[in-house]
Amino acid sequence: MDRNYWEKIAQNYNAEIFDVFRNDKTGIIREAILEHSNNSKTVIDIGCAVGKWIPFLSVNFKKVIATDISAKNIELAKKNCKAFANVEYSRTDMSDSKLKISPVDFAVCINAILTGSLSKRTVFFKSLSKCVKKSGTLILVIPSLESSMYTSIIRHRWKVDQQLLKASSSTKAKAIKYENLQQGNVNIDNMPTKHYLREELILLLEQEGFNVTKIQKVEYSWKTEFVKPPRWLKEPLPWDWMCVAKKK
Ligand SMILES: C[S@@+](CC[C@H](N)C(=O)[O-])C[C@H]1O[C@@H](n2cnc3c(N)ncnc32)[C@H](O)[C@@H]1O
DSSP states (O other), X not given: OOHHHHHHHGGGHHHHSOOHHHHOTTOHHHHHHHHHOEEEEEEEEETOTTTTTHHHHHHHEEEEEEEESOHHHHHHHHHHTTTOTTEEEEEOOTTOTTOOOOOEEEEEEESOOOOSOHHHHHHHHHHXXXXXXXXXEEXXXXXXXXXXXXXXXXXXXXXXXXXXXXXXXOHHHHHHHHXXXXXXXXXXXXXXXXXXXXXXXXXXXXXXXXXXXXXXXXXXXXXXXXXXXXXXXXXXXXXXXXXXXXXX
């Protein structure tokens, strides 16, 4: 999941990429952002992609800095959000160890730290810390490994969507998949995608000088996981982790 991957996917972004803004039916992320919104503050949207969160951020903050590694995504975000004048756009690679960035009061980073590369993730987390001023706040949303495992167990135990998922894989492919899983990298559309444990996320943020003040589930419908979810399958729903963290 490098820059090329995101540049290639840009033209088909809406069809390919899960829309957290639309699927957060309870509005838990918006609620957490509103708790920190202030029309004298600047917010940075890290990994803004095609700008799904920009209109909401624009009306609730003085200024929005919208950043993404993909130039094509940034172009689409500009086009989609041209009605919002208080937005500054910047192509930024959060996995660049030489990144220089002016820290702001408030940062959101929603499902952007997905790379299977440990070295890229390590720098990304360090860059998160560079983006936020002392006593500033970060809202980080990332895929939950617990939720992914729960879904996988249900899929196997009750053979959900079995007719649709007949692909078999070689011994080598299975070994790679197993090795990836040890790191929390789960394949999504054949792409190793980092998923995080709750405790792992707290540890990673604390290591970068944040104090985690809240960690909650962002719940989605079972239809986001299965084509045909069993009728009896109710709560707990599949989820991402949302973390609110204060820079020490
Ligand atoms: C799944 S999309 C999420 C988009 C958006 N936050 C949302 O919720 O709609 C992930 C985005 O993170 C961006 N991204 C991935 N790695 C990045 C990096 N190293 N630096 C900056 N952006 C990155 C990708 O280009 C992509 O647009």
